[in-house]
Amino acid sequence: MREQNSEVSLLSFFIKKQFITTVVVIAALFLLYPVFGKVIERMRLSSLYNKMQKIATAQINYEIGHSTFTDDFRNLDLKIKDNNDQYLSGEEARLGNFIVNMGTKGLFGVHNKRDYFVYYDYRNSSFHCAPSEHHICKNIAPISKEICEEANMLWSTKNNNCYTREKDMCLALSMPWDTKSENIFCGYTNLQNMEIYQGGTCIGSMPSGCQNSVVYGGATCEGKGSFACVGSDLRGGTCIAETDTACHSVQIHSGAYCIVSEDYLGSYGCQNTIINKGGTCLASGSGNLGCHKPLINNGGICMGNTLQSCNNATVLFGGICEANALGACQEITVKNGGRCIANMEKTCTGSYDKGACCHGDYCPEDSPKCNCPGFAKVC
DSSP states (O other), rough: OHHHHHHHHHHHHHHHHHHHHHHHHHHHHHHHHHHHHHHHHHHHHHHHHHHHHHHHHHHHHHHHHHSSSOSOOOGGGGOOTTTTOOOOOOSEEEEEEEEEEEOOSSEEEEETSSSSSEETOOOTTTEEEEESSSSSGSSOOOOOOOHHHHTOOOETTTEEESSSSSSHHHHHHTOOOEOOSSSSSEESSSSSSOOOOOOOOEEEESSSTTOOOOOOOEEEEEOOTTTTTTTOOOHHHHEEESSSTTTTOEEOOTTOOOETTTTOOSTTTTTTTEEEETTTTEHHHHHHHSOOSEEOOOEEEEOOTTTTTTOOOETTTTTTEOOOSSSTTOOOEEEETTTEEOOOOOSSOOOOTTEEEEEEEOTTTTTTTTOOTTTOOOO
8 A cells, every 4th residue: 555655656756747847838938939930930031041042042143144133033043932832033032031032133021020131232142131130130230321221121311321110210219109199100109309200200189299399300299289289390301281380480491391181171371481491391281370470480481272371471592482372372572582472362462672573464463573484483
C-alpha cells in the first residue's frame, strides 16, 4: 500500500513539474514572440531583396538593348515565380508578404499590412525603406520625396519622411489619432493653442474651440462654431469657415487659405483677416460679407466670389482685392501700389490713394485705372 501511495505521489510530482515547465515555456515564447517576429520579418525581407536584385539585373540588361526600362515582367529574362507559382507578368507581382510594382527607375515593394515599404533602384543597386521609424527600416537608407510621391505614399515636409499610412504619419508628428469620434481622424477637437501639422485637423465645434492654433501646410482648422479658429496663424494651412466669424482675425501666410465654405449660409466668415504675401482669403458659398474687412499686404489677395465679399478691405502696396461677384470689394481703401480687379458690376468702390488703381471692365468711373493690357487679369 505504501509503495502504491509512493508511486502516486511520484506521478503527481512529475505531472505538476510538467505543468509548470509548460507554463514557463509558453510564457517565454509569449515574451520572445516580438523578437522572433522581427527575425522572421527580416528573413522575408531578405528573400524579397534577393529577388529584387535579380529583377534589377534583368532590367539593366533590357535597357542595354532597348534604351529604356520595361513596365512588364514578361519582357525580362527572369525565372521568378509569384505566390501562385506563376512566372511574373505584367507590372505587379505578389512575392511573399509584399506587393511588388515596377516604377520608372526602380521597384516598389509594399508590405501586405502597409506598415512599411521598400524600394530598389535599378541603376544604383541601392535599397531604401520607409518610414524610418519602423524597426525594419532602422538601418536601411530612407526613401526620398521623389520616390515617395511616385509610390503614392505620404510625404511629411516637417520631418522629411515618407509614410504608408495616415495614422503612422499622424503619430510621428506628435498628433493624436482620434478613434473616439464618428469619423476617425488625425488631430484635435476643441483644443486651443495647438500646432497642427500636415494631415492634421482641429475641429472647432464650440465657440473659440480651436483658437490661436498654428496651422501648417496640409493641415486644417475647421470652424464649425462661432470664433472657432479665431486668432489662428495659417502657415501654409487652411481655415474653413462653416459658420459666422469662424475664422475671425486669422493671419494668412504664403500658401495658406482662409476659405468661406461652399455650403456656408451665414455671414462674416474669415472676417478681419490679415493676408500676407502668398496668402489668399477665398469667399465662396451663398453667405454675405465673406472675408469682410481684411488687411491685404504685399503679395496677398482677397478673392470675392460671393455677394458683398472682401468688402471694407484695406489694400496695401502689392495687395489685390479681386471682385468676382456682384457687390464684392466695395467700400475699400486702396493705398499706393494696391489694386482692385473689377470683374463684376458694382465692385471696387471706395477710396484710392495716389499710385493705387483699379483694373477690369467694371471699374467705377471715378477710380484711377491701372496701366495694364486689356487682357491682363493682374498687372
